[in-house]
Amino acid sequence: MSLRQIEPKQRGFLIVNSHPEGAARTVRDMWEAVPARTDGRRPVALVLGHSAGYGLATVVAGLRRHGIRGIGVAFEAPDTGRRTAGAGWYRTAATAELVAEEGHDFRFVNTDAFSDDARSRVADLLEEHYGPVxxxxxxxxxxxxxxxxxxxxxxxxxxxxxxxxxxxALDFSAATPAVTWTRLEPGTDAEARATVAVMGGDDWALWVRALASRGLLADGFTTAALTYVGSEVTAPVYRHGTIGAAKEHLERTARDLDGSALLKEKDGRAFTVVAGAAVTQASTAIPSIALYTSFLRTVLGDGGFRTTAEQAVDLWDQLEGRTPLILDEEGRIRLDGWELDPGVQERVRELWADPQHALDASRSGADWFMKQVRALYGWDVGNVAYGRPVETDVPWPALG
Known part of the structure; x- marks a missing residue:
């Protein structure tokens, strides 16, 4: 037992401790927001990066709506006594509780998904419990x-x-968000290549090949990698920057996989999925994305800004054939039409032209953004008793 009274500790745009009950509450809130499952098959799914952002939403929506069976993989730090476990650790424990309560069959592996050992370990579990993916x-x-x-x-x-x-950019390191300015020097060719090596499609392709080598691709196998395009407002630092180079590599990998003999043999498909803007631990680290997302929320309000769970529902319905695939001219699944609507983008550009005035005139988007950031770590979530000690040493879900 490790009951502790904890408070949020923020360093820049990061919060270095997480609240286990708050993190668990965000998962249950997401679960309740997803429409309940309708009749249909229970596909076997492997979700790499299940503990945060779109990966978490994909697992929750897949379980709730399609009764998926299978495995989620993430790499999360446990409670050390000096620092709490990562929020993704607590979200995984909460998701596993829902799996048990609702009678689903899904397991969670904590490992470095980039390693060959992870691929071998996950393949062993698939062979033992689920069969082809x-x-x-x-x-x-x-x-x-x-x-x-x-x-x-x-x-x-x-x-x-x-x-x-x-x-x-948006400075959200203090109690009140403020507009600041950022300057980044251009990346070198070596930095671009390194970013592609981390965030491009090489690892994705290794996973597909590893499953194929073990006979774990089902007939009609589909694989999808999450990506982002975003607005022309943020294109210089995102789509036209080092991250964009990695995303372009990811998209080339999708085309290569889709045309490969491995997938053709199984009548399989490979896609990149262009999701819309979201507040995630990854996106908060990208300069200007926070301010852009805040202005996007100001423009769209409560009903227009689609959550990761809503987009994950759309994705699963398309992958499972409940609704037609929404593909662009490059063969990418598009979930971001709500964000890139020309009228929406025009209003965002108007706010971007004078950001301090826009923030002074309406703080709703920035305040919402800050609340979302804190919720990523389990803070400022409704129906959580933050004033009392909480158990921080929560076990990772058993694989049995």
Whole structure:
């Protein structure tokens, strides 16, 4: 037992401790927001990066709406006594509780998904409990990756390419959000290659090949990797920067996998899925994305800004054939039409042109953003008693 009274500790845009009950509450709230399952098959799914962001939403929506069976993989830190476990650790424990309560069959593995050992371990579990995989959803986000073939450690960077980037940003490190300015020097070719090595499609392809080598691709197998395009407002630092280079590699990987003999043999498919903007632990680290997302929320309000869970429901309905695939000219599944609507983007650009005035005129989007950031770590969540000690040493769900 490790009952402790804890308070949020913020360093810059990061909160370094998490509240287990608050993190669990966010999962249950997401669960309740997903429409209940209708009749249908229970596909086998492998979700890589299940503990946060779109990966978490994919697991929750898949369980609640389609009764998926299978495995989620994440890499989360436990409680150390000095620092709480990561929020993803607590979210995983809460998801496992829902799995048990609702009679589902889904397991959670805590391991470095970039490693060959992880692929072997997960394949063993699939062979033992589930058999071939119907859907592999790739939603990993990490600052570094060790190449399993060479042992080289690659570090991703967030930089523009070709020219320096200077733009407004949202400072949410204090109690009141404020507009600041950021400047980033252009990344080098080596930094771009390293970012591609971490966030591109190499690891995704390794997972597909590993499953295929073990006979674990089901007939009609589908794999989908989450990506983002975003607005022209943030394009210099995102889509046209080092991260964008990685996303382009991810999309080329999808085309290569889709045309590969491995997938053709199984009548399989590979897609990238362009999701809409979201407040995630990964996105908060990207300069200007916080301010852009705040303004987007100001424009769209409560009903127009689609949550990760709502988008995950759309994705599963398309993957399972409940609704037609929404594909663009490059063959990507699009979930971001609500964000990139021309009228919406025009209103965002108007706010972006004078960001301090826009923030002074309406703080609703920025206040919402800050609350969402704190909720990522389990803070400022409704129906949670923050004033009392809480058990922080929560066990990872058993695999049995």
């Amino acid at each position: 119907d859907h592999l959803v790739y939603s990993l986000a990490a600052p570094r990756r060790t190449d399993p073939g060479t042992g080289e450690v690659h570090h991703s960077v967030i930089k523009p390419l070709g020219a320096a980037y200077e733009a407004p």
